[in-house]
Amino acid sequence: MNLTNSENLFQRALKVIPGGVNSPVRACKSVGADPIFIDHAEGCEIFDADGNRFIDYIGSWGPMILGHRHPAVIESIAQVLKRGTSFGAPLDLEIRLAELVIDAFPSVEMVRMVNSGTEAAMSAVRLARAATGRSVVIKFDGCYHGHADTLLVAAGSGVATLGIPGSPGIPESIAHHTLSLPYNDIDAVKQLMTEKGDKIACIIVEPVAGNMGLVAPAKGFLETLKELSEKYGSILIFDEVMTGFRVALGGAQSLYGISPDLTCFGKIIGGGLPVGAYGGNRTIMSHIAPQGSVYQAGTLSGNPIAMAAGIATLEQIKKDGFYESLEEKSQRLAIGLANAAKKAQIPATVRHIGSMLGLFFSDREVKNFDDAKACDLQDFAKFYKGMRENGIYIAPSQFEAFFISAAHETQHIDATIRAAEIVLEELRQ
Numbered sequence: 001m002n003l004t005n006s007e008n009l010f011q012r013a014l015k016v017i018p019g020g021v022n023s024p025v026r027a028c029k030s031v032g033a034d035p036i037f038i039d040h041a042e043g044c045e046i047f048d049a050d051g052n053r054f055i056d057y058i059g060s061w062g063p064m065i066l067g068h069r070h071p072a073v074i075e076s077i078a079q080v081l082k083r084g085t086s087f088g089a090p091l092d093l094e095i096r097l098a099e100l101v102i103d104a105f106p107s108v109e110m111v112r113m114v115n116s117g118t119e120a121a122m123s124a125v126r127l128a129r130a131a132t133g134r135s136v137v138i139k140f141d142g143c144y145h146g147h148a149d150t151l152l153v154a155a156g157s158g159v160a161t162l163g164i165p166g167s168p169g170i171p172e173s174i175a176h177h178t179l180s181l182p183y184n185d186i187d188a189v190k191q192l193m194t195e196k197g198d199k200i201a202c203i204i205v206e207p208v209a210g211n212m213g214l215v216a217p218a219k220g221f222l223e224t225l226k227e228l229s230e231k232y233g234s235i236l237i238f239d240e241v242m243t244g245f246r247v248a249l250g251g252a253q254s255l256y257g258i259s260p261d262l263t264c265f266g267k268i269i270g271g272g273l274p275v276g277a278y279g280g281n282r283t284i285m286s287h288i289a290p291q292g293s294v295y296q297a298g299t300l301s302g303n304p305i306a307m308a309a310g311i312a313t314l315e316q317i318k319k320d321g322f323y324e325s326l327e328e329k330s331q332r333l334a335i336g337l338a339n340a341a342k343k344a345q346i347p348a349t350v351r352h353i354g355s356m357l358g359l360f361f362s363d364r365e366v367k368n369f370d371d372a373k374a375c376d377l378q379d380f381a382k383f384y385k386g387m388r389e390n391g392i393y394i395a396p397s398q399f400e401a402f403f404i405s406a407a408h409e410t411q412h413i414d415a416t417i418r419a420a421e422i423v424l425e426e427l428r429q
């Protein structure tokens, strides 16, 4: 595959951008590759600077559930551009997006728009601390909640990919307020809450983990978090930045029937533009300034173009049959990949939850971050490179999920399975 233009662009980028990228995992370092530079994208396909075409399972790391350049999203953006690009003052579109989020999430009565998932999680933790008057945060190893100081402890996603243990630049005086436990370890949570429950401001969790690869919550895990947070008066935060509107319209909380106190959003609600949000019931959200005294603000928060893209996206995914169709495609891909691995006699586990899919190079079920780290990362690196060579664009890390979009048709799924068969067969040899 000719990657000359990408290689030249990367050399230029390295001179002016740290590592040549504006977000670490894009660099493909952990799989021993260099990034491809994108020229444009359409539907479920992306085209690089050398004219190569790929079937895309990154989907901008989750937002592109409709595929790229969906006509309704493009039209909605075009319409709002006639009005302006940013006002720094309220506009009708902010209310509409808030209403769409609230309609889909019964635990959310009020929502505040921000610009990223990082901001959403950071602000939700601040609110939880203010509402409880406590400092300590419980999170789980391998979960990623963005890069705010408090939450960058034992984190997943790029932090895991690069093998960074702690977080240089974060004072110990801040990090020591964050306690990280193994995901799915019900006993560890019980023990910690018994010892320190009255000091815990919040428990923040990815209700389906997607930043250490795809890891499902064990039976009773989320229920225990709910029960213990209620018992000790701590705030339960579901970080649904990735899972919200992805695993189901109402996110993981609708799938598992658990109502958190606060929910973080991002990715899909911005339809490919920079948006995050956090929400909860009226009482807790009333602490936020200017209604209350917990300060949180943003020059571009509720940006018209971002709101327009988010509204168009949520209006599309509300349509009947949307999630059923996505589920069918995701299932087809999961079965196809599992069969391909089996045929090649490569130990692998594949699972999907809605349109998130995880493939681990291990014959054991992955329940937490330690299990994920024990997978064969070298096999993954070879798999990544082989898939890319065969026109399939997946995340360059074992610790990320695949995202299937409405634009993926059966032909794309089947082409992906065929590519996996070739690559896994090569891996075996």
Ligand SMILES: Cc1ncc(COP(=O)(O)O)c(C=O)c1O
Binding pocket: 061, 115, 116, 117, 118, 119, 121, 144, 145, 146, 147, 157, 206, 210, 211, 239, 240, 241, 242, 266, 267, 276
């Ligand atoms: C669960 C979760 N929370 C928070 C974030 C941070 O979002 P952003 O990258 O928009 O800051 C991410 C990003 O991948 C995420 O997956």
